[in-house]
Amino acid sequence: MKRFITFIIRLSILNFIFYMLAVFFVAKYNEISVKRGIQKEDIPVSPGPTFSSPTKQASGSVSLFSQLQNHNSRSDCWIAYSGHIYDITSFFGSHPGGDGIMLKYCGQDATAAFDTKDKFPPSPHSENAKSLLQQYLVQ
Amino acid sequence: MKKFAGLLIVIFLCFNTINLWIAAKPTLNIIWESPLRSVSQILALLGIVLTSFVLVLSTKFKWLDKTFGGRGNVFEVHHITGSAAFIFLLNHPLLLAVAALPQSKLALTYFFPSSNAAYNFGIFGLYLMILSFICMVFMRLPFKTWRLAHKLLAPAFLLGGIHALLANSDISSFFPLRIWIGFFIVIGVFSGAYSLFWKQKSV
Secondary structure, three states: OHHHHHHHHHHHHHHHHHHHHHHHHHHHHHHHHHHHHHHHHOOOOOOOOOOOOOOEOOOOOEOHHHHHHHOEEOOEEEEEEOOEEEEOHHHOOOOOOOHHHHHOOOOEEOHHHHHHOOOOOOOOOOHHHHHHHHHHEOO | OHHHHHHHHHHHHHHHHHHHHHHHOOOOHHHHHOHHHHHHHHHHHHHHHHHHHHHHHOOOOHHHHHHHOOHHHHHHHHHHHHHHHHHHHHHHHHHHHHHOOOOHHHHHOOOOOOOOHHHHHHHHHHHHHHHHHHHHHOOOOOHHHHHHHHHOHHHHHHHHHHHHHHOOOHHHHOHHHHHHHHHHHHHHHHHHHHHHHHHHHHO
16 A cells, blocks of 8 residues: 555656646747747737727728627637737636636726726736736737 | 544545535536636645645644554554645646646746746745655655655645635635635644644653
């Protein structure tokens, strides 16, 4: 019995270390890929329009803000934050506070909710969470 | 009957913890929507409760010997339950990372320190626990060094307890679960402190 337990503990520790390294290298690989992608295309990420901006922008492209309300479900969820649109559909299942809190703001401006975590007193999201959000930038 | 006291206590603790965790969910659908996250949560809660129980056993109070039918039985329950609790806690961030894997940056926050202080307590606690187990399981150490490595588990539990109370989770949102887990964290921390500082002096 003792030997079996020791064996399981050893296996678990090795599994943990292996997985931790795998996640680290996958994240680094993704980071490098993103950097390379930007250098190749040489297209800077332009700031999107503010929430109160007209649906037709100066450049002539159609603002996605007019479509925001249509993306209001778990399978198709957009939110507005600080004048930008984010498609957070693929983030469902990963939010530490649960899916319910995100679902509430699908198709809406979630700026205040994101900055306060819907709490009183406000509890702002970390810098890491903000940089994560940038991965889902649509406009 | 006394031989099975440990098993009965462990079953009772697990049953109560799982019940409270289910009660903390607004709907049962949430559990099935992200199964990996759910398993990870329940493993963390069980890990905390069982580690606290193990720390109580490590105090070597005489009433424990009477309850479990001898020091040998106490040691056996301590050994098996402690190992199970460690494996549960080890798999907690692992499953969260698997659930978050398309977002590799998020997955990293479960393994490496970030700007989230609540997570950092858990990460440091877990690493301290792993370090302790690596010393105990992978190395052949003299007994004094082995015991020193074993003692690292008490501060690791303290860090894990702080993480559990600070992190945004079912514990923070559901009062009965917070009381239940908080109780075990306090009991575990006091038992650990007793084993570390007072027990040695009194023996």
